[in-house]
Amino acid sequence: MNKGVLKLWPDAVVIALLAAALWIPDIGAVTARIFMGDQFHHFDQCVLGPAWAHAAGAVLDIDVISQYGLGMPMVMAFFMKIAGGIDPDHLLTVMVWMYIFYFTLWYVFARIWLKNTGLAAGVLAFGLLTHLCHRNVYPFLLTYPSATVVRFCWDAVFFLLILAHVRVGRGIFLGLAGAMAGFAVFYLSSTGMCLVVAWAFYVLASVVLGNLSLKSAAAWGLGIPAAFAVSLGIALGHHAVGPELQHNLSEFNNYFIKGFGTTPIYESLQQGQYYVSLMGFFIPCVYIVTLTCVCGLLWLRKINSINILAAVLAVYGLAMYHYYIARSAGTNYFTVGIPYVLIAGFWASKVLNRSSAVPRQWAAWALAVGLAAALWTTPNARAYPNVLNLLGKSVLDPSITRPLPNGKPYFHHLASGNARVPSLNSLGESDEQLLTERDFTSDDKLKEFYRKEFDLSEDARLVAALVPPGEKAAVISSYDVRILSQANRKPFFYHYPFFLSRPMRMNSFAVPSIYTVGQLNKTLKQMDEAKPAFIFIEAVYAPQNARFANPGNGLLPVLMYVHSHYTPVAKGKYLMALRRSAP
Amino acid sequence: MREAAARNAFLVSLITLCESIQVVIVAAVVLSFYPIILGDFLNSILPFFRDMVLPEREMPLFALFIGTNGLIYAAWLWVLRGRMETQEIFEDLKRLFLVQAAFVFVEAAAGFFIFTAGNPTMARVVLYAALGLCAAEHAWRAVRR
Numbered sequence: 239m240n241k242g243v244l245k246l247w248p249d250a251v252v253i254a255l256l257a258a259a260l261w262i263p264d265i266g267a268v269t270a271r272i273f274m275g276d277q278f279h280h281f282d283q284c285v286l287g288p289a290w291a292h293a294a295g296a297v298l299d300i301d302v303i304s305q306y307g308l309g310m311p312m313v314m315a316f317f318m319k320i321a322g323g324i325d326p327d328h329l330l331t332v333m334v335w336m337y338i339f340y341f342t343l344w345y346v347f348a349r350i351w352l353k354n355t356g357l358a359a360g361v362l363a364f365g366l367l368t369h370l371c372h373r374n375v376y377p378f379l380l381t382y383p384s385a386t387v388v389r390f391c392w393d394a395v396f397f398l399l400i401l402a403h404v405r406v407g408r409g410i411f412l413g414l415a416g417a418m419a420g421f422a423v424f425y426l427s428s429t430g431m432c433l434v435v436a437w438a439f440y441v442l443a444s445v446v447l448g449n450l451s452l453k454s455a456a457a458w459g460l461g462i463p464a465a466f467a468v469s470l471g472i473a474l475g476h477h478a479v480g481p482e483l484q485h486n487l488s489e490f491n492n493y494f495i496k497g498f499g500t501t502p503i504y505e506s507l508q509q510g511q512y513y514v515s516l517m518g519f520f521i522p523c524v525y526i527v528t529l530t531c532v533c534g535l536l537w538l539r540k541i542n543s544i545n546i547l548a549a550v551l552a553v554y555g556l557a558m559y560h561y562y563i564a565r566s567a568g569t570n571y572f573t574v575g576i577p578y579v580l581i582a583g584f585w586a587s588k589v590l591n592r593s594s595a596v597p598r599q600w601a602a603w604a605l606a607v608g609l610a611a612a613l614w615t616t617p618n619a620r621a622y623p624n625v626l627n628l629l630g631k632s633v634l635d636p637s638i639t640r641p642l643p644n645g646k647p648y649f650h651h652l653a654s655g656n657a658r659v660p661s662l663n664s665l666g667e668s669d670e671q672l673l674t675e676r677d678f679t680s681d682d683k684l685k686e687f688y689r690k691e692f693d694l695s696e697d698a699r700l701v702a703a704l705v706p707p708g709e710k711a712a713v714i715s716s717y718d719v720r721i722l723s724q725a726n727r728k729p730f731f732y733h734y735p736f737f738l739s740r741p742m743r744m745n746s747f748a749v750p751s752i753y754t755v756g757q758l759n760k761t762l763k764q765m766d767e768a769k770p771a772f773i774f775i776e777a778v779y780a781p782q783n784a785r786f787a788n789p790g791n792g793l794l795p796v797l798m799y800v801h802s803h804y805t806p807v808a809k810g811k812y813l814m815a816l817r818r819s820a821p
Numbered sequence: 822m823r824e825a826a827a828r829n830a831f832l833v834s835l836i837t838l839c840e841s842i843q844v845v846i847v848a849a850v851v852l853s854f855y856p857i858i859l860g861d862f863l864n865s866i867l868p869f870f871r872d873m874v875l876p877e878r879e880m881p882l883f884a885l886f887i888g889t890n891g892l893i894y895a896a897w898l899w900v901l902r903g904r905m906e907t908q909e910i911f912e913d914l915k916r917l918f919l920v921q922a923a924f925v926f927v928e929a930a931a932g933f934f935i936f937t938a939g940n941p942t943m944a945r946v947v948l949y950a951a952l953g954l955c956a957a958e959h960a961w962r963a964v965r966r
Contacts, residue, residue: 498874535826538830756865
């Protein structure tokens with residue numbers, strides 16, 4: 239074996255350890271736990287809903303809303319299909335693989351940039367500690383796809399391309415990085431725009447420093463709009479140029495700008511989370527000091543051009559940090575914290591580079607081991623359901639599925655406090671089966687319960703029998719994503735998933751994911767204009783119960799419309815089918 | 822020489838950070854006297870979700886923070902042109918940083934009590950006094966120069 243390959247063994251060990259730390263051996267049990275915790279509310283709203291709609295032939299942000307970008311659900315649907323199908327198990331599998339690839343790419347980046355295996359391993363451990371095992375994530379990050387690598391997975395590839403350009407100087411890498419940024423805008427506009435800003439800064443700095451001509455910068459810059467336009471055109475066809483798409487894409491951004499869903503930056507202070515608040519202020523300070531210091535020294539020609547990567551990372555970090563500035567919850571700064579991790583590695587390398595080669599290697603490995611130990615002793619790292627943590631344990635073990643900070647069970651934590659309707663549930667029973675972690679004796683029992691509860695084939699058959707293939711099915715249910723995918727039908731409603739999920743057996747009303755008067759009117763107009771022949775609705779929303787709907791959300795007007803225009807004709811397990819009776 | 826330039830550049834970055842934080846604090850204090858007008862927006866949100874409307878000015882303040890940093894740093898580079906690699910400015914920069922950091926610490930402490938202790942008068946007085954002293958210190962430095 240040649241010496242070059244032998245030199246790579248520490249890297250191979252680090253990547254193998256990373257894969258072992260991230261790999262989840264029992265995906266089924268963990269998916270079952272997520273189902274019991276939030277009934278896939280976060281999975282459905284972020285990925286599975288729009289991914290299924292796309293796979294079924296709906297046009298995203300024209301037929302069905304996609305709150306997290308146009309391309310993301312398409313890409314995720316593609317990967318889930320490769321993994322075996324669009325469902326929660328395969329979404330979790332895809333996310334795990336994405337994390338393994340993502341952190342491996344950042345490791346390669348840090349390894350080449352910082353030229354130190356130990357330091358790169360330390361960066362990796364710090365990345366896992368900061369992002370994946372953050373103390374405020376409950377019970378583990380992959381429950382919330384919008385806070386994971388799903389949001390910003392292309393940045394690792396982008397920075398590797400920029401690194402290649404800095405080292406080799408060939409324009410093709412700059413063009414590819416621009417194309418990557420353009421595609422990322424299509425994938426998820428907010429994080430994509432951050433990459434565009436980082437690209438523009440890098441090019442501008444290179445031009446100012448004389449490393450790049452303005453002409454070639456402009457030429458390679460065409461890759462950004464070209465990649466965006468091509469992706470959009472392929473995905474949406476003629477819809478890509480219409481005003482409807484533009485309006486729909488900007489809808490949620492406009493709410494944000496006006497203050498809907500934002501969180502004040504001092505909220506964590508008022509909640510007594512002082513460490514979280516301190517970090518929230520500290521991270522942008524690190525970015526800004528890095529940016530100014532590195533730019534100043536580059537301007538004075540006192541450091542070589544490879545250091546520009548720290549400034550580009552800082553610009554990207556500052557751009558990404560707008561997410562935390564708008565939604566300053568303690569659970570958000572880690573979501574956009576990866577550039578901070580890399581910059582911490584950069585400063586550590588500057589400190590270590592003051593010593594000679596051998597002590598530097600030892601110190602770097604000591605740092606890596608220290609960070610790995612810190613990671614290993616973090617409760618959230620101990621709770622991550624990987625091979626080591628699950629050795630001889632069930633996912634139901636209190637160290638893996640920890641109770642909520644207020645001591646209440648994790649299972650059904652989103653819905654258990656809902657107001658009840660004075661009636662029986664959709665099955666005509668009073669038993670809601672809101673089981674807790676303590677009600678299951680093994681992972682197999684948990685998985686068996688999950689499979690039974692999440693099998694909605696009876697309702698799917700009802701939908702498939704009354705709605706011809708290729709047509710849209712109007713389903714008003716907490717599990718509409720599952721029912722429609724089992725029935726293999728397109729969603730009818732633009733605002734889909736229709737509800738913020740709650741267990742099907744509950745005799746309570748779920749809250750529709752309709753936030754504004756405009757969205758409510760759009761939903762009512764859809765039913766009035768398209769006049770679907772059948773509407774499928776959970777039996778608990780029967781006409782005699784409609785008066786119990788909360789008048790403050792959109793459910794009451796929807797139920798009033800449905801029950802005044804449709805009459806029940808058939809019953810599945812949870813759903814009843816209503817046929818249009820009024821013109 | 823390279824080492825001296827690096828140390829000076831780092832100190833100037835820290836001073837710039839302190840100064841831009843104070844610019845943001847001043848802007849936030851001034852803006853706090855002008856409530857955000859929502860207009861019809863609140864009525865467009867369904868009543869159930871209206872408590873999720875928390876209008877804020879944190880985005881423009883963050884942009885101000887970044888922009889001010891760039892401008893102040895560029896100004897510092899211009900003021901110190903030709904001297905960034907010299908040892909003699911290091912002590913001056915260090916002293917200036919310590920003074921600025923002390924101001925920021927006092928203002929941050931006052932801000933902490935404003936947000937966590939129900940906006941007490943004493944905290945506001947300390948904040949305004951620190952900002953006033955800092956402005957006076959800047960003016961004094963300018964006159965002396």
